[in-house]
Amino acid sequence: MASKYSERPVKQGDLPNVVDELMSDALPLGCYATQRTVRTLFLSRSGVRGLRTALDGDEKWRSLAQRYPFFSYHEREMQALQEIVVQSSPDERPLYFSSDAIPEAIVAEGKGISGVVVGPVHAGIIEPGRFTISTGGESVVHIDAQLSYSHRALEPWFEGQEALALAPRVARICGNCSVARSWAYARAIEELAGVELDDCTEFARLVLAEMERVHVHLFDIGSIAAGAGYDRGTTAALGLRERICQVNNVASGHRLLFDSVVPGGVKAGIFADPGIVRTTLRELRDDVARFCDALLAKRSLLRRLEGAGVVERPLARRFAAVGPSGRASGIACDVRAIAPYGAYRGCAFSEELAGGGDVYARAEVRVREIERSFDLIERGLREVEGRKLSAPRQVDAAAGIITTVVEGARGAESISLELSKGGRIDRLHVISAAYRNWPLVTRAMEGNIVPDFPLVNKSFNLCYSCVDR
Amino acid sequence: MSLEKFLHSLGIRHLVCGSCNGCELEMNALAAPQYDISQEGWGVVASPRHADVITVTGPMSEAMRHAAQMTIEAASEPLVVVAVGDCASGDGVWCEAGSAGPGAGRELEASIFVRGCPPSPDALREGLRAAATLLDGRKS
Ligand code: SF4
Numbered sequence: 001m002a003s004k005y006s007e008r009p010v011k012q013g014d015l016p017n018v019v020d021e022l023m024s025d026a027l028p029l030g031c032y033a034t035q036r037t038v039r040t041l042f043l044s045r046s047g048v049r050g051l052r053t054a055l056d057g058d059e060k061w062r063s064l065a066q067r068y069p070f071f072s073y074h075e076r077e078m079q080a081l082q083e084i085v086v087q088s089s090p091d092e093r094p095l096y097f098s099s100d101a102i103p104e105a106i107v108a109e110g111k112g113i114s115g116v117v118v119g120p121v122h123a124g125i126i127e128p129g130r131f132t133i134s135t136g137g138e139s140v141v142h143i144d145a146q147l148s149y150s151h152r153a154l155e156p157w158f159e160g161q162e163a164l165a166l167a168p169r170v171a172r173i174c175g176n177c178s179v180a181r182s183w184a185y186a187r188a189i190e191e192l193a194g195v196e197l198d199d200c201t202e203f204a205r206l207v208l209a210e211m212e213r214v215h216v217h218l219f220d221i222g223s224i225a226a227g228a229g230y231d232r233g234t235t236a237a238l239g240l241r242e243r244i245c246q247v248n249n250v251a252s253g254h255r256l257l258f259d260s261v262v263p264g265g266v267k268a269g270i271f272a273d274p275g276i277v278r279t280t281l282r283e284l285r286d287d288v289a290r291f292c293d294a295l296l297a298k299r300s301l302l303r304r305l306e307g308a309g310v311v312e313r314p315l316a317r318r319f320a321a322v323g324p325s326g327r328a329s330g331i332a333c334d335v336r337a338i339a340p341y342g343a344y345r346g347c348a349f350s351e352e353l354a355g356g357g358d359v360y361a362r363a364e365v366r367v368r369e370i371e372r373s374f375d376l377i378e379r380g381l382r383e384v385e386g387r388k389l390s391a392p393r394q395v396d397a398a399a400g401i402i403t404t405v406v407e408g409a410r411g412a413e414s415i416s417l418e419l420s421k422g423g424r425i426d427r428l429h430v431i432s433a434a435y436r437n438w439p440l441v442t443r444a445m446e447g448n449i450v451p452d453f454p455l456v457n458k459s460f461n462l463c464y465s466c467v468d469r
Numbered sequence: 470m471s472l473e474k475f476l477h478s479l480g481i482r483h484l485v486c487g488s489c490n491g492c493e494l495e496m497n498a499l500a501a502p503q504y505d506i507s508q509e510g511w512g513v514v515a516s517p518r519h520a521d522v523i524t525v526t527g528p529m530s531e532a533m534r535h536a537a538q539m540t541i542e543a544a545s546e547p548l549v550v551v552a553v554g555d556c557a558s559g560d561g562v563w564c565e566a567g568s569a570g571p572g573a574g575r576e577l578e579a580s581i582f583v584r585g586c587p588p589s590p591d592a593l594r595e596g597l598r599a600a601a602t603l604l605d606g607r608k609s
Contacts (some may be wrong), residue, residue: 099534120536123515125483125496128533131497149532150487153567169562170509175491175587217495238501245498255493369504463490 007050033082074334108134112218127464150468174466179212180408182261184415192400203344210373216409228304228454265392305360309456310446323411328361335407359459397423434462477601478510483521486573487530488501517543529570547607552579
């Protein structure tokens, strides 16, 4: 079994140095607290490494966000939900707020600067967020994103529940990363219980995860076209995506593949006819390739994408960017390549990198990743086709602490699970790729024109539900 | 085309109240050529003032409660509220979970409930058609 979780105790005083060291050769995932114990997590080639820091009595947490700004959300969440007092935080605002409170916004000040506020309800079918934009004329000086409108305090509510029974809910923490999160959750339970799966099941999981990537990437590419005002591209992308959803339904009985990966394997009865899925996807693959080629050759569209919302590599690094957005800025962050899991272990997978860090690069990385996904799907379906896919194995959930990471369509999706005897949840923490990348969206907009906010925002197309929880 | 056809046109304003975004993915699918609801004269509008229908998803999150109420108040009569998905309808996986409410559609007194987790685009289209029919009755 690959990519084991390991952790070691680190005193708070030593933590900044240890984090500095790990930053140079591992992918930072973030940190979370269980009562008075904070775990800082990294993904390295040997698996997830945790640094366990126990806080004494009323010891405060000394913010790491001054040095590494991506810790800011984590620390605000720890303060809100675990009552850990964070010292010298660069952002002391409460992360969650109540119904009639208007959250405090950070606005730029200066001559000629004015503000625009949008949200939380938007002129489209999108999740709720409030954006306070400070502008000097047409140029954006600063954007403050106030998320948390979808906060439902799910994590405290998970505590005490039975881990196996919670799987359908985990699949619905977010509709965009359902398969990835279900897979990370199933792995966490299975690795704690010492359960290994047969190759056929592992390949079925890989296929499902790649099908999710294809439908989400196509949606994101369509959204980029929409942000650029190119409706023809949006409609075509939605049409192709719809065909994928129909294949998803044939393959798994669910258009968005919810509940297809379960602890112990994959949903019973899935891929009843892998041959049909393979032939349909073959045709679809050609149509998707033709569409993407035509889209990225369209000069008038390219002029909108190139140079918009640039995230330079050092900034992406400082914010620990993940997913296609990280790779578009040249950051190697694909979990499938760094710490392969399941059937990726036998696939010699290499990640798609670009350098521009602009909207174009984020579109291009997705286009290339869709092609890789289709390769992986074909490979996986051939493995599934020749064999009989077994029903999910019985798993006896075992006690322990673990973090597992899976590459979702928007990047590294991790599950931190702490189980007590009998498989009850002491703590279940979700770190989503969107959580990681949100601060970058606002940085990417600086110096861009206000009308490009939808375009730049859509080039990340981050989720809210798995961020807010 | 008969003129009555125009009675069925709908301006839709969409409210997300703690949804997982699965319902939104299917709502967005309605713009795909396979469904293309713009052919029916249905479209998502940029202001609640322009809306005939407000679609709501999710169990209701605490932070959205006030904004959701304001959106409903801002819309002009006649208005039909459509609950989209099991969460909004009152028995989805997130109803009463953590600080989640009992279903946004229940709280906002929806008159149409489109079931499913998420509902399929076909089911959504049926729900919107029911809203259009209801509105026609109220407009006459
Ligand atoms: S009904 Fe299902 S798809 Fe819709 S928001 Fe609830 S969990 Fe998500």
